[in-house]
Amino acid sequence: MHGKALPYLLLMPATLFLCIFFLYPFALVAFEAVTRDGAFTLDNFRTMAGSWKFPVTIRNTLLLAAIVVPIQLTMALLMASVVSRLETGRSAALYIFAIPLGISDLAAGLIWLAIFDQSGFLNTLLSSLGVVDRPVMFLGYQSKLTIFIAVALAEIWRATAIMMVILVAGMGLIPKEYYEAAEVFGASPWQRFVRVTLPLLRPSLQTAIILRVILAFEVFAVVAALGGTNLPVLMGETYNWQFTLQDRNVAAASALLILAISIGFTLFFLRVLRVPKEAWI
Amino acid sequence: MSAVAETPVAAVADARKAGDWLLIATALLLCVWVLLPIYLLIVNALSSPDQVTAFPKRFFPSFDLGSLSFFINFAGVARALWNSVLVATLTMILAIGFGAPAGYALSRFDFPGKGTFRFLVLMTRAFPLPLLALPLAVMFIRTGLDDTAIGLALVHTTLALPFAVLITFSLFSGIPVELEEAAWTLGCTRWQAFRKVILPLALPGIAASAVFAFTISWNEVFAAAVLTIENRTLTAFLLQSLGESPLYLKFAGGAALVVPALIFIFAVRKYLFAMWGIANR
Numbered sequence: 217m218h219g220k221a222l223p224y225l226l227l228m229p230a231t232l233f234l235c236i237f238f239l240y241p242f243a244l245v246a247f248e249a250v251t252r253d254g255a256f257t258l259d260n261f262r263t264m265a266g267s268w269k270f271p272v273t274i275r276n277t278l279l280l281a282a283i284v285v286p287i288q289l290t291m292a293l294l295m296a297s298v299v300s301r302l303e304t305g306r307s308a309a310l311y312i313f314a315i316p317l318g319i320s321d322l323a324a325g326l327i328w329l330a331i332f333d334q335s336g337f338l339n340t341l342l343s344s345l346g347v348v349d350r351p352v353m354f355l356g357y358q359s360k361l362t363i364f365i366a367v368a369l370a371e372i373w374r375a376t377a378i379m380m381v382i383l384v385a386g387m388g389l390i391p392k393e394y395y396e397a398a399e400v401f402g403a404s405p406w407q408r409f410v411r412v413t414l415p416l417l418r419p420s421l422q423t424a425i426i427l428r429v430i431l432a433f434e435v436f437a438v439v440a441a442l443g444g445t446n447l448p449v450l451m452g453e454t455y456n457w458q459f460t461l462q463d464r465n466v467a468a469a470s471a472l473l474i475l476a477i478s479i480g481f482t483l484f485f486l487r488v489l490r491v492p493k494e495a496w497i
Numbered sequence: 498m499s500a501v502a503e504t505p506v507a508a509v510a511d512a513r514k515a516g517d518w519l520l521i522a523t524a525l526l527l528c529v530w531v532l533l534p535i536y537l538l539i540v541n542a543l544s545s546p547d548q549v550t551a552f553p554k555r556f557f558p559s560f561d562l563g564s565l566s567f568f569i570n571f572a573g574v575a576r577a578l579w580n581s582v583l584v585a586t587l588t589m590i591l592a593i594g595f596g597a598p599a600g601y602a603l604s605r606f607d608f609p610g611k612g613t614f615r616f617l618v619l620m621t622r623a624f625p626l627p628l629l630a631l632p633l634a635v636m637f638i639r640t641g642l643d644d645t646a647i648g649l650a651l652v653h654t655t656l657a658l659p660f661a662v663l664i665t666f667s668l669f670s671g672i673p674v675e676l677e678e679a680a681w682t683l684g685c686t687r688w689q690a691f692r693k694v695i696l697p698l699a700l701p702g703i704a705a706s707a708v709f710a711f712t713i714s715w716n717e718v719f720a721a722a723v724l725t726i727e728n729r730t731l732t733a734f735l736l737q738s739l740g741e742s743p744l745y746l747k748f749a750g751g752a753a754l755v756v757p758a759l760i761f762i763f764a765v766r767k768y769l770f771a772m773w774g775i776a777n778r
Binding site: 220222223224226227229230231233234237238241242244245248291294295298299301302305307309310311312313314315316317318319320321322323326327328329330331333334335336337339340343344351373381384385388405426427430433434436437440441444451454455458459464467468471474475478479482 | 516520521523524527528530531532534535537538540541549550551552553554556591594595596598599601602603605606608610611614617618621622623624625626627628629631632633635636651652654655658662687712715716717718719722723732735736739740744747748750751754755758759761762763766769770
């Protein structure tokens with residue numbers, strides 16, 4: 217057994233698996249979203265969009281992504297630059313920066329709950345500094361803004377690592393000669409970063425941004441841990457439709473909406489950050 | 498005066514020194530940003546329940562195992578922990594078992610359909626995959642897979658498989674074909690050459706990607722919460738009990754999620770960047 221059949225045999229298990237557990241359920245979701253009791257209808261989308269929570273949900277999710285992703289991109293670039301320039305302690309710094317990669321969003325939510333909770337560390341710090349005389353309720357239902365800030369911080373803390381790893385890997389592919397040449401011509405570190413690193417890092421930046429934006433729309437457990445139902449987001453609402461409201465069809469419609477937004481943004485960033493074929497290194 | 502001649506050199510040296518200090522300070526600050534929140538969670542987990550809810554808090558743990566023992570003895574926790582390990586192990590086996598042959602095929606053969614397969618794998622990244630658990634819930638009830646470890650592991654494999662394919666692809670691509678060809682000319686069959694020459698070289702990397710698959714499953718919340726009721730994983734269990742459980746249970750649970758994550762990332766730290774270097778593309 218060799219030659220032409222072998223690669224297909226090797227690919228077969230993975231292909232079959234993806235067909236059964238990726239393409240098929242995807243078709244099922246799409247089907248459930250546009251039908252009810254077997255008849256084609258758009259009612260599921262109307263029910264979803266008609267819910268009073270829907271506009272808030274969309275706004276929260278998009279706002280969170282819009283605030284979190286640019287900050288993460290900046291921090292990831294900073295981390296990657298710091299790591300690439302460190303001489304001693306490089307691998308220790310890399311490991312520490314990468315730690316959040318292994319931490320689940322639920323655990324990240326709980327970590328930041330320890331800080332923002334009423335009897336948490338932030339209140340302790342503030343009261344020992346004399347800023348407040350009584351513990352402040354940061355995560356109560358009237359304090360939407362502080363819940364939002366806590367969720368944003370937890371997301372920034374948790375998910376910057378994935379961008380950092382991609383960018384470090386990308387920076388490793390940039391030939392040293394470019395930096396040496398830039399230095400010979402008297403470019404400052406900042407100029408080297410803007411003129412050499414950033415343009416050559418474009419493929420990695422594209423991957424990192426797309427991956428992060430998609431994940432930002434899937435924010436779920438961080439919010440559940442910190443805000444409960446006080447900060448509804450798309451994924452949480454999908455969970456609610458499925459579980460609390462026991463409506464599979466509307467949950468499917470909601471899932472399709474997340475999917476559509478994800479694909480929309482993926483195509484957008486693929487286009488905006490288009491990488492010319494010959495510029496790949 | 499000699500100072501005239503020395504100033505530019507001294508200034509450059511000063512600037513460089515200041516730059517070094519700035520670099521180290523930034524690196525330390527970023528490390529604190531990553532580690533401090535984890536430390537605070539661990540402080541809570543290693544304090545007695547009274548201290549966790551007390552105010553003001555101490556910034557050092559009292560090393561009272563009250564919270565942890567409450568967590569371990571809490572009804573359902575031991576089982577949830579076991580389920581998490583079971584599902585993650587199954588996911589790891591499935592993802593590598595299906596993914597590694599595909600990764601090998603992609604790295605060693607040129608064949609029609611290769612592009613299509615890679616596209617299918619890359620596509621999965623644009624999808625909010627945990628949502629696929631929604632339609633699968635119904636399919637699993639029909640096939641008796643509902644609320645079982647294997648059922649959930651199948652969904653988690655959808656999450657981990659694309660990574661397994663891309664990572665093993667980059668691993669095998671890093672091993673020269675010539676080694677294999679040399680083994681063939683020395684009389685090995687294709688399988689023998691793979692088993693005796695390639696596999697030992699690739700094994701550490703494959704182990705690292707297996708750990709990565711384990712981590713993905715260990716951390717996943719949404720699908721676990723949708724697909725399991727009696728046999729909850731730890732994340733699903735914690736999510737479910739967020740509303741009513743006391744603070745110290747949440748923090749001890751959070752620590753139980755975080756500590757393995759620290760070990761996982763430590764175990765794969767050498768491969769983290771190599772894995773992403775090519776998995777980017």
